Amino acid sequence: MYQFPKDFLWGAATSAPQSEGAALLDGKSPSTWDKWFEMEPELFYDGVGPKDTSNTYYCYKEDVANMKAMHLNSFRTSIAWTRLLPDGKTLNRKAVRFYRNYFTELIENGIEPIVNLFHFDMPWWLMEKGGWEARESVEHFAYYARVAFEQFGDLVKKWATFNEPLVHIECGYFGNAHWPKVRDFKRALQVGYHTLLAHAKAVAEYRKSIHGDGKIAIILNLSPVYAKSEAKADQEAAQWADLLYIRSFLDVAVYGRFPKELVTLLKEADLLPVTAQNDKEIFANNTVDFLGCNYYQPLRVQAPKNAHYPISEPRDLFNGYDWPQKRINPHRGWEIYPTGLYDIAMRLKNSYQNIPWFVSENGMGVSDEERFTNSEGVIEDTYRIAFIKEHLIALQRAINDGSPCFGYHLWTFADCWSWLNAYKNRYGYYRVELDDHFKRTPKSSSFWMADVILNNGFNHE
Template structure:
């Protein structure tokens, strides 16, 4: 029997833009996703955009009732910045009413809300000013955060500033998966810096708010970096991949500073961001109370064919490595490596003062799940149960080794919209039929997890 600590948070996670729908309803202004879909709908899978997604805006009470039936005791979602402050200044009373009702509904049903402020949904009015490239975005975000704490801090006691800030930087500023589809590493570094500064100023706003009796965090995708071999060149490649993808965010959020050799690397390449006097003190004085960790797959790297210094791109330092022995999710194409959770826990224990943390996302995306529907209309997702069980076993091992992990959240509760894949890959405990009024139907994993939560643990013999 794998028994978890008393009070362990069992839950699930989603985001406002991927679940709420009502994208331009009740005063909400457009985000980059709304505008991008308007401009280039052909780039979105099956031309399904962000307009309705899973319609939680209308169906949140049903979702919360389903959470209660599943025994969930916690749930993470986000606030849509462009719904709460459509022009960045004026409060939208309909948004306040919606979120207060939603969050109170969770609390009233024994589900603790963990609320995130930014999940890739940049308001279009700010994108037109340069988005995270513009220094003014930092203060706009800090103001938005202060409003959220003021309006909902009496209900919400666990907050996060950003979800996976690396993603909107990497995918939008040296990739094509997020707007504005820019390929410029120097601009990406500036976006990253302003994002982290906005995070720190939001933490400061929380500490100064009248509802500062809770805790605040950041949610990071802490995919551990593994070198191809123990050869010096591969170890060097892994070191730099770790600096860029893990330490740049984790060091700043937890320690309030950046590693000297990382800063030196950027300066050498004329990639260092523009800063202002006093920024360093803002970082140092506003570290997080806990960390959310999103873990899906590890990052495996090797030395590049030609190492280049000074660098102009991350791949001047490392190249991806395809481990031939990997276990793969054939539906999503991602490696399945449960051991990564244990390694993350030990990293936080040894290098970050064993800061409290939780698994804020973990999950398995599978396409065409209707193939596994039984005669009762239930998706028999034994593959998801096995995936969760394997990862929970490693998480339990980490807790036994002294890691203060206090929760596990699956991505996601009810199938949600994905940025450029719509509903191709399904992740939820509940199936959402977007062609039948967004009807929710429990999958087999929901019944299995309800039993796990009731027992606060599981036995390997249950499958």
């Protein structure tokens, strides 16, 4: 039997902007997503914006009851900054009531809340001041973190500061999938620096909070980087990709410092972000207690076609590589490679002090899942069961080899809204019917996982 440790956290994950709905109700102010949809609704799949999403704001008790039926013992979500502090200063009492009720409902049903502070939902009032490009964003975030810890720290004992900071940096400032959809590597680096500084300051706020007796983390997408070949140029490309996309975040979170190679690289290219005198001390003194790892697919790279030094952007150092042997989820276009989860675990063990960690996201998005509905009205998502099983086998092997992984959270529990893709791809254990009052119905994967959790593992087949 593939057995997991005692007290292993079996759960699922979502975020406030992707699940709550009630986007402009009860005092909540707009985020960049609310405003972007208002300006360019045609960019969002099927014209579905963040207004209602999965309506968890009103359906959370039903969701928690469904989680209990599945035997989940943990659940990760986020707080909407725009709901808790609509103008960045004034506490919204309706938000406090909602989140306290939500978290209490989870706890009373034996489900531990793991709560993240920022999941790509930048307040519009702060975006108008420059967003993460502006140094003042760091102080605004630290204040928001302090308020969240004060209001909910008696209920929540596992916190995270940011979810996948690489994504809002890369997609918003080196792509067009997030607002403000610009392509400027220097601006992206400044955004990254302020994001990590805001993270460190939030950790500092937690450590001095009256409720700071729990643990705090950051959630990173730790895709393992694989080179096309053993050739020197390909191996160097992989090292550069790993430095920019993985170590730039991991080293700060665990060791409290940026890699020297990264500083040298950016200095030579005149790309260093603007810093302040005591920033190094802030990073050094505020490392994390554990890590969340989001894993969907590996990163495969090869030597660049046109290497250029000093660099002006990442493609001067490496290019992507399409591995011919890959298995792929055709709905999302992502590679399926469970071994990557084992490789992540071993890296954390060997290079990052074997820090405690959990799988904070892993999952499979599929379009038109209603095609797989059986005669009893249940979606037979056997592909999702196979996906989860393969990743759990890799994870269990890592745990047997000494990795202190303490949980597995699928993305997601009930189908949620996915940014510009809206509901194009479904990820949940439960289906959400948007045109039927947000009705929730279990998929086959929910019954399979309920047995896994009940047995704290599953049999070899």
